[in-house]
Amino acid sequence: MPAGSDRSAGPGLPALPHTWRPLGVRVAVAGLGLMLLVVCAAAWFGFDESVRERFTLLQRLTILVMGAGFAACGWALARARVTAEMETLVVVNGFRTRRLEWEELVAIHLPAGAPWATLDLADGTTISAMAFQGSDGKRARDGVRQVRALIDRAGRREA
Template sequence: MNQAGAPVPVHVYRPVGALIMACLSGASLIIIVAVIAFALPEGVRGSFTIAQDATLVLILGTALAVLYGIGRTQVRTDGRGLHVVNGFRRHDVSWPEAVTVSLGRGAPWAVLDTADGDTVQLMGIQRSDGARAVRAVREVRASIATHGSPAGDVT
């Protein structure tokens, strides 16, 4: 709820290019592995040991886990603050803690500056998304200005 008692809208920002890349790469990897596995002659498939099979499954699982981490990257804003998911790490920053968001020239993604001097990488807002990323940074800045306390006035 905002100060007037109305619910604050939730906004979710995701990197479109990274999400598409993660989904397509994961699907392609699964299809390629399946095609290769079934295309091998029976004698070759039967010659793999359990350890070799386990190693291949572990490598496939690790690659899919990395792609899943890339795909779940997001920045969400709501009435409580910013909720950032970068791969498998989560950062929750309340509005009074948030100072500003920047998307520096040549930077791959936006950065959130906090009142205690720390920074949080906002991998959900990536420069590769172009105008969409610039718009997302402006919207997050506006939310900080609306909900946050003035810089240096953190209680």
């Protein structure tokens, strides 16, 4: 969007900057992570002292490293977001952040049954927008509509 445009994106559109995040994935990561932690802690403290003593240092470290790996994967999934700013659209998927100028964006799609939305870029490539999860239903479709309207508005301002 041009620098001279106002912060309000227009009727029915969010004020910029605006961030969209997936709901279901974040709830699932938090819930499953907490359950896994509780189950592992209960199992560990449920063992007799003699059983716990048989675990070697390497085995204990392996369990901790696996837990850290699960936590890193959960963190990567939960941090997905799309932020619309005046000049750019910032897409965060996992540990990668992409800043896209509005002129680079052609369209956004969330087909029925797709796991997440896809952004079409002017150079013919696509990137995923994992902030719009198909499992979030109406929430994701509404977000995609808002981003689509912002892309269309940016295209009209260029013309």
